[in-house]
Each structure stands twice: as structure tokens, then as C-alpha cells.
Amino acid sequence: MKCSKRFVELDKALHDRNSFDCDSVDLNIFLQRHALRHMKVGVSKTMVLAATEQLANKKYPLCSFYTIAPSSIQRETLPKNLSRKLPHYPVPVFLIAQLAVNKKVQGQQLGKITLIKSLEFLWHVNKQMHAYAVVVDCLNESVENFYKKYGFDHLYKDDGKSRMFLPMKTVEQLFEMPDHDQGGMAG
Numbered sequence: 001m002k003c004s005k006r007f008v009e010l011d012k013a014l015h016d017r018n019s020f021d022c023d024s025v026d027l028n029i030f031l032q033r034h035a036l037r038h039m040k041v042g043v044s045k046t047m048v049l050a051a052t053e054q055l056a057n058k059k060y061p062l063c064s065f066y067t068i069a070p071s072s073i074q075r076e077t078l079p080k081n082l083s084r085k086l087p088h089y090p091v092p093v094f095l096i097a098q099l100a101v102n103k104k105v106q107g108q109q110l111g112k113i114t115l116i117k118s119l120e121f122l123w124h125v126n127k128q129m130h131a132y133a134v135v136v137d138c139l140n141e142s143v144e145n146f147y148k149k150y151g152f153d154h155l156y157k158d159d160g161k162s163r164m165f166l167p168m169k170t171v172e173q174l175f176e177m178p179d180h181d182q183g184g185m186a187g
């Protein structure tokens, strides 16, 4: 499976959602049944990296995708040294609601690239409308370790899921380096 070079918005006329399998039933179902509807009603945006070769149905299979949405967290859930500088109302954040790589191309750094591309997208959004941090909900410890690797810190545990965050200031530092060297994330 050869992947294209650019993430684009999910398009049902172009992208074959049914063939996507990342080994997580919930994430597969989200992409197959909910992602487009959620975009249509305006609650999230799903960006996909398509493969370069069409299937018999003339659509392109998907190598990876991410879904982002605006959200908010309670100020008190942040570490004290950060929360005490913030106003006493819910703190706006960007949520990486979903992120997954097709199992055919897992283990080839595409998870890392997909995460960096989602952060870069949010960095651009943040220039127009600020949010304090990027948050992500981890379904299990393994996923938690993946995000930890890229600087996300634990926020709190809710309903068995661990919520992690990365301050927007850190994202800014990552993409605003003069020579666009992505430091640790470039690997």
C-alpha cells in the first residue's frame, strides 16, 4: 500500500471507508459510519491520507486519518502551576478525537506523521482562534505511551480512559522554529 503525500478532507466520493482497518473496531466504525455525518453537522473535521492506487470501485483506500474538534476542559484538571494563571471558566482546547493508521502500514512511522500533521493543522487554526492545549483520549495504556512519546502529559482518568494534553505553547515552539527543524518529533 503506497500512501499519498497530503492529508485532505474525507470525501465519500473519493475515499473508500469500508476497507479501512486499524485493528480497533471503535475507530473503524467511527470512520465508516460517523466521520462524514459529524462533519456535515459541524462538530468535527476528519482529514485522511489516501493510498495512491484506486480500488475496483474507483475509490482510494485510506492509509491513516485524524479527526479534530473544538472542546473545553475544567481549569482545575490542569496542573496547579498552569491552572493558576487561567481564568475561572472552562478552558478552550482542541481535541484530537480520533487518530488511526491502517494496519497494512502500521509500524512505518505513519502514526507519528499523522500526529504531527494534526498538530500542524491545529497550529494553523490556533493563529486565528486560540485554544490553550491539544487534548487526546487514550483507550488503553499502549496508546497512552504513544502520545507520551511525543510530549503529551497525563491530565486525568475518566471512565477508564486517560485524557492527555499538550500545551499549545509547545505546539507553537515546534512549528515556529526558524528552520522548521521538528526536533524530537522529526525522529
Ligand SMILES: CC(C)(COP(=O)(O)OP(=O)(O)OC[C@H]1O[C@@H](n2cnc3c(N)ncnc32)[C@H](O)[C@@H]1OP(=O)(O)O)[C@@H](O)C(=O)NCCC(=O)NCCS
Pocket (backbone or CB within 6 Å): 022, 023, 024, 027, 097, 098, 099, 100, 101, 102, 105, 106, 107, 108, 109, 110, 111, 112, 113, 137, 138, 139, 142, 143, 144, 145, 146, 149, 187
Ligand atoms: C497507535 C497507532 C496510531 C500508531 O501508529 P503506527 O504507524 O503503528 O506508529 P509509528 O510507526 O508511527 O510509531 C512511531 C513511534 O511510536 C511508537 N509506537 C507506536 N505505537 C505505539 C504504542 N501503541 N505505544 C507506544 N509506542 C508506540 C513506535 O515504536 C515508534 O517509535 P520509534 O520512532 O522510536 O521507532 C496505530 O497503531 C493505530 O492506529 N492503532 C489503532 C488505533 C489507535 O489505537 N489509535 C490511537 C487512539 S485515538
